[in-house]
Amino acid sequence: xxxxxxxxxxxxxHPRHFGRNLKENLVTKLMKDxxxxxxxxxxxxxxxxxxENVGKGLIRDGTGFVTFPVKxxxxxxxxxxxxxxxxxxxxxxxxxxxxxxxxxxxxxxxxLIPDDMExxxxxxxxxxxxxxxxxxxxxxxxxxxxxxxxxxxxxxxxIGTIKDDFLGVxxxxxxx
Amino acid sequence: xxxxxxxxxxxxxARAFYDDITTKGDNQPKTGRSDNRGISVVVLDAxxxxxxxxxxxxxKDLKLHNKQLRRMLRFFEEEKxxxxxxxKETAKGAKIFSAAVxxxxxxxxxxxxxxxxxxxxxxSYCCLDYAQIYDVVRYRLHRMRKKLKDELENKNTIxxxxxxxxxxxxxxxxxxxxxxxxxxxxxxxxxxxxLVAESDKLAAQEAGDGDDNARRRRREKxxxxxxxxxxxxxxxxxxxxRVKDLPVPEFGNLQAWEARAHAHARGGLxxxxxxxxxxxxxxxxxTPMPFLGDTKVEVAFGKEEDLKSETASTSLKVxxxxxxxxxMNLSKEQRGEVKEEVKMDGTSTSSTVSDDKKSSVxxxxxxxxxxEYVKAYYAALLKKQQELEEASKKQQELLISNTSNMDSxxxxxxxxxxxxxxxxxxxxxxVEWEESNVTSNTxxxxxxxxxxxxxxxxxGDEDEDDIDWEEG
Numbered sequence: 135x136x137x138x139x140x141x142x143x144x145x146x147x148h149p150r151h152f153g154r155n156l157k158e159n160l161v162t163k164l165m166k167d168x169x170x171x172x173x174x175x176x177x178x179x180x181x182x183x184x185x186e187n188v189g190k191g192l193i194r195d196g197t198g199f200v201t202f203p204v205k206x207x208x209x210x211x212x213x214x215x216x217x218x219x220x221x222x223x224x225x226x227x228x229x230x231x232x233x234x235x236x237x238x239x240x241x242x243x244x245x246l247i248p249d250d251m252e253x254x255x256x257x258x259x260x261x262x263x264x265x266x267x268x269x270x271x272x273x274x275x276x277x278x279x280x281x282x283x284x285x286x287x288x289x290x291x292x293i294g295t296i297k298d299d300f301l302g303v304x305x306x307x308x309x310x
Numbered sequence: 311x312x313x314x315x316x317x318x319x320x321x322x323x324a325r326a327f328y329d330d331i332t333t334k335g336d337n338q339p340k341t342g343r344s345d346n347r348g349i350s351v352v353v354l355d356a357x358x359x360x361x362x363x364x365x366x367x368x369x370k371d372l373k374l375h376n377k378q379l380r381r382m383l384r385f386f387e388e389e390k391x392x393x394x395x396x397x398k399e400t401a402k403g404a405k406i407f408s409a410a411v412x413x414x415x416x417x418x419x420x421x422x423x424x425x426x427x428x429x430x431x432x433x434s435y436c437c438l439d440y441a442q443i444y445d446v447v448r449y450r451l452h453r454m455r456k457k458l459k460d461e462l463e464n465k466n467t468i469x470x471x472x473x474x475x476x477x478x479x480x481x482x483x484x485x486x487x488x489x490x491x492x493x494x495x496x497x498x499x500x501x502x503x504x505l506v507a508e509s510d511k512l513a514a515q516e517a518g519d520g521d522d523n524a525r526r527r528r529r530e531k532x533x534x535x536x537x538x539x540x541x542x543x544x545x546x547x548x549x550x551x552r553v554k555d556l557p558v559p560e561f562g563n564l565q566a567w568e569a570r571a572h573a574h575a576r577g578g579l580x581x582x583x584x585x586x587x588x589x590x591x592x593x594x595x596x597t598p599m600p601f602l603g604d605t606k607v608e609v610a611f612g613k614e615e616d617l618k619s620e621t622a623s624t625s626l627k628v629x630x631x632x633x634x635x636x637x638m639n640l641s642k643e644q645r646g647e648v649k650e651e652v653k654m655d656g657t658s659t660s661s662t663v664s665d666d667k668k669s670s671v672x673x674x675x676x677x678x679x680x681x682e683y684v685k686a687y688y689a690a691l692l693k694k695q696q697e698l699e700e701a702s703k704k705q706q707e708l709l710i711s712n713t714s715n716m717d718s719x720x721x722x723x724x725x726x727x728x729x730x731x732x733x734x735x736x737x738x739x740x741v742e743w744e745e746s747n748v749t750s751n752t753x754x755x756x757x758x759x760x761x762x763x764x765x766x767x768x769x770g771d772e773d774e775d776d777i778d779w780e781e782g
Contacts, residue, residue, distance in 0.1 A: 206553045229507065
């Protein structure tokens with residue numbers, strides 16, 4: 135799920151960036167540092183929307199670096215258990231398939247794939263129904279429900295299912 | 311007694327969940343003769359009748375092997391039904407525990423107390439942990455219901471994987487980082503073995519069936535299972551609700567319980583002066599509530615302190631005769647004369663008995679004996695003094711008569727006179743010697759001189775020397 139929240143971070147700036155463009159340099163550095171990262175608590179930082187406040191700089195002892203506490207607003211993405219989202223299949227395996235929904239990876243084990251779909255290996259391994267009407271292969275879009283999330287310090291993994299109603303393939307790449 | 315509903319809970323739980331636990335290992339053959347399934351129920355029931363109990367004693371009571379029982383208790387400890395305490399003790403410590411147990415048990419505890427070994431052995435004690443049992447049983451029921459309900463509602467559990475080589479477990483969450491090899495399987499991190507999916511589904515998956523039918527059948531199976539479970543566990547669930555509001559019986563730490571039990575035993579003995587420790591258990595009552603125990607402890611200790619203070623208040627004691635040395639300034643009390651005056655009324659024995667009744671048993675027993683001894687001694691002393699005086703008078707008469715006959719004995723008469731004085735002076739202190747000297751005559755003088763020299767070297771030296779010379 136996406137959230138728009140205010141976060142704070144202490145940015146260290148080298149004295150060579152001091153001058154007229156101090157604030158811009160600071161913001162650029164912040165964006166470079168933070169966008170695309172993930173924290174366990176907030177989730178993935180997708181984009182910084184604005185700087186709320188830049189505090190007074192504190193000169194570090196010994197070095198000339200200066201630390202600025204920066205408050206900024208950003209869009210974050212954090213997956214939750216029970217959430218339904220669409221994902222793109224990246225790899226199909228005998229044990230299940232892997233899908234990606236933006237920065238987060240989701241694994242659907244074969245046990246949570248409907249029983250009528252069977253694995254078919256080949257150069258393009260896929261899961262397909264007995265009558266061949268539904269097929270899950272690489273680059274297929276599927277709607278799945280998250281049943282578990284694992285949050286490390288800087289990574290989030292998820293487990294999903296397509297065994298419930300209204301879940302499964304949305305868009306077949308071959309037919310579209 | 312608040313123990314009863316909790317004990318019932320324990321018994322119900324034991325019969326519901328643990329009645330097919332055996333003490334044999336899984337790889338051993340379970341023959342009809344040696345199958346002891348359900349022994350855990352017996353053990354748990356036995357524990358409901360005891361509080362803290364030594365495992366060896368429990369094994370003896372239940373006629374089980376030590377190791378079997380220990381295995382069972384270890385299992386219960388893992389199930390969080392009991393608490394165990396292991397401590398190194400000498401035989402003395404173990405005896406103290408046995409005494410504590412005897413004081414709180416409702417029946418006679420016949421443990422072999424006198425046969426403990428001298429070295430420090432690790433004794434293991436165990437006790438039912440009622441608070442934990444309540445929680446554990448509730449959690450178990452909750453998990454059982456949750457599993458069935460999840461399956462029913464298709465809530466979908468997270469898949470688990472097991473490595474067949476090192477039997478390490480992984481969940482699907484870990485699977486994501488295990489997928490790097492090229493082939494289609496997950497590999498174990500340690501041994502690189504292929505992981506096998508663990509199917510933990512209660513309803514058997516029927517492959518190849520029509521979709522709806524299979525699902526419906528599974529759902530019905532699960533529903534019936536859930537229904538049966540609720541029905542069979544109803545008495546246990548009822549007992550749980552009944553017990554929910556009651557205060558949990560708490561026996562506390564092993565040391566705390568032992569201290570309390572000792573205090574009760576002592577308090578019981580002091581009140582009723584009964585030798586049977588089991589009687590004091592009645593006073594202790596069936597409810598081992600901590601606050602009750604504490605107040606009793608105070609009372610018992612208070613009594614003991616009073617007794618101690620009584621005995622400590624008497625300052626000077628009567629000295630026993632073997633302690634009395636010459637030249638000691640004995641106070642009246644030490645000589646026991648104060649007591650003698652008190653007891654002049656009746657016979658010595660009766661007065662000592664009355665003394666006994668007045669004060670505590672231990673110290674006054676000793677005192678009465680001392681008093682008697684002292685009195686007897688002084689009586690004998692007086693007697694001997696009288697005898698001595700008579701004897702000395704006799705001697706005087708004899709000697710005077712002798713000297714009157716003899717002419718050359720003027721000096722000797724003087725000697726005799728002087729000697730007599732000395733003898734009389736010394737009569738008080740040298741009773742034994744005077745007695746032996748009364749018999750003979752002239753020889754006695756010589757002996758007396760020597761003895762006198764030894765007894766009082768300070769006094770009368772010159773006279774003695776003169777006497778020696780004249781005799782020689």
